[in-house]
Amino acid sequence: MPSGTVKFFNYDRGYGFISNDDGGADAFVHVTAVEAAGLPGLNKDERISYDLETGANGKISAINLQPAG
Template sequence: MAQGTVKWFNAEKGFGFITVDGGGADVFVHFSAIQMSGYRALEEGQRVEFEIAQGQKGPQAEQVRALGSDSGVDTRSPARDII
């Protein structure tokens, strides 16, 4: 699976683009490829993993899953003691 960062995603239109780690062309992503229940949308800067398939107009993301806190893994920094 490839990993990358959401470049932008328009929730109203249901699509956006992901910048792939390691370079290369940005990958198109449609809301129907997002693997989550409920309202499927991504946020700019969100880390994701996905498969790359060839779409009608170029590479597109399939089986998109959020990495980090959206995937059930807590990625927050530990709390710091306040003195």
């Protein structure tokens, strides 16, 4: 399970990005993944573990979000 740091998240816009600790591409995160994880939102510089999923549109996004220790 990759982990990273929240670069940006705007609940009103419904999306944000997580910077991967391994230096890979940033992960897109949609508000539905945040809500599915039971999180109230994501804050800049918050540490998160996540899985990656390729959607029907071919874009990769973060799912199964968990606070990282």
